[in-house]
Amino acid sequence: MVSVVIQFIVETCSPSALSMVFEVAPNLPAAVQATVLWIPLRTYQYIVRHGSHADGPPSPLGDLALTLLLVLAHYPAHHAQLVNGVKAGLQALQDDAAGADAEQGGRLSSVAGARGQPSISFARLYDYFATGPQSEGSTLLLYTLLHGSKSFQEYVLVRSDPETLLLPLLQQLYKANKRRANHLYMLQIIVLILSQDTSFSHNIHKVMLPGVVPWYRERVLSKISLGSLVAVVLLRTAHQNVGQLQDLYLPTNTLAALANLAPQVSGLHSHAAQRLVGLTSLLAKRWLKLSQALGSSGPNQDIQVLHDFLRILLEVVNTVLSLNLGRNPELVYALLHRQELAAQLRGREGLAELAENLQAVIDFFNSRLDSVNGGQAAAPEGQADWSVGRVLELVQTFAQSWRGERLKQLPELRFVYEEEAAPEEFFVPYCWSLAVAATGGRLLSWNLGAVALLQVAGVEGDDALLEGQTSNASSSWSEEAMMADSQV
Secondary structure, three states: EEEEEEEEHHHHHHHHHHHHHHHHHHOHHHHHHHHHHHHHHHHHHHHHHHHHOOOOOHHHHHHHOOOOHHHHHOOOOOOOOOOOOOHHHHHHEEHHHHHHHHHHHHHOOOOOOOOOOOOOOOHHHHHHHHOOOHHHHHHHHHHHHHHHHHHHHHHHHHHHOOOHHHHHHHHHHHHHHHOOHHHHHHHHHHHHHHHOOOHHHHOOOOOOOOOOOOHHHHHHEEEEHHHHHHHHHHHHHHHHHOOOOOOOHHOOOOOOHHHHHHHOOOOOOOOHHHHHHHHHHHHHHHHHHHHHHHOOOOOOOHHHHHHHHHHHHHHHHHHHHHHHHHHHHHHHHHHHOOHHHHHHOOOOOOOOOHHHHHHHHHHHHHHHHHHHHOOOOOHHHHHOOOHHHHHHHHHHHHHHHOOHHHHOOOOOEEEEEEEOOOOOHHHHHHHHHHHHHHHEEEOOOHHHOOOOOOOOOOOHHHHHHOOOOOOOOEEEEEEOOOOOOOOO
């Protein structure tokens, strides 16, 4: 059955040919249908065996097998009673570490588990994503498994080394200017899915990264936790995209992940704190300026979008201060450094309560710092030592007497990733664009001007075809426990 599917893909390159595979599948013998379910497993054998080592040469066969798997897994059934056997096989995957280890050379097991379900070594699969090629195909496969396979998602969330998976993803997000929009969607959604787990969010703040982060260029990042690095990269990505207000999915997914991480933030790095408060202040200024410019001219979409993003960021800051102020002195310091932020937003509709909470924190620490300044009037030139280190030390000391009840308690902000009702509108063109990139000019001769599926007019080559693939139909996010009057 595998050879039949490959023949349809390689020789005809037609979506209608794939339709034939799924339409005839219900009428095939049980043994043949079972063979369809092993397509993911056989494909993984090529992917992991040939492509799991970052320092080894890429495997053309592994790349093609990966492309084939993605096209099959995301191909929609045309009738409600039909089932995509490849997608069902991926969703039913179970861990078979013992079976994989027992085979010579560590080959993946393609034998069904004890309950008749397909099984595979999750450890080797995890290693592939952590150390294998950083490609769009591997990112899409990781998304497919995290979203579709509950067993694999649980395995990833309980691993004790989240940095091995997250660092390559963060590096790709950091180099966003070299990524297509669809690739960025997948990277951000993966982080969003992981951020939904409270234990995972808590654990990444315990992981301290050794040395410096070599690919981060804005400044030297040392002594930073994995959680703080996640926040830095997400905030940087949001900063790059939120100003244009054209593709709202990029900043939306980024801020949603930040909101999920906020309750577990601990030991926030100074650079992360500065970026968080800085982006919040920037959005506040833009929102106020645009609101004043348009006045009472009526509802405006840009104003509402800026308001919604600003509120999410204020919720993030408020959550960290409400739950973990004592463990995040750098955030308090950054807030004291931009005290005008709270004053600008006080009394503003939909933001007043959040601004008042920030002002309460600022007033509390200002009063304590003023008392220190008054008590050190005998210092040289009548001034206290206000170095960064000294202020942080005082903030940590005063935080011990801080009581969270000074702040108005607000519902916790949580986001849950959900696919759109018709995800194939995004994934089918996306997977076929990857197929064109993987096979064009080497194995197949594509008439790109006649490709109606990708809806690209006047195409001159593969790059133009791929650049034309943007869509906002891939995802949505919902909120849990939001304030009743929130318009986010």
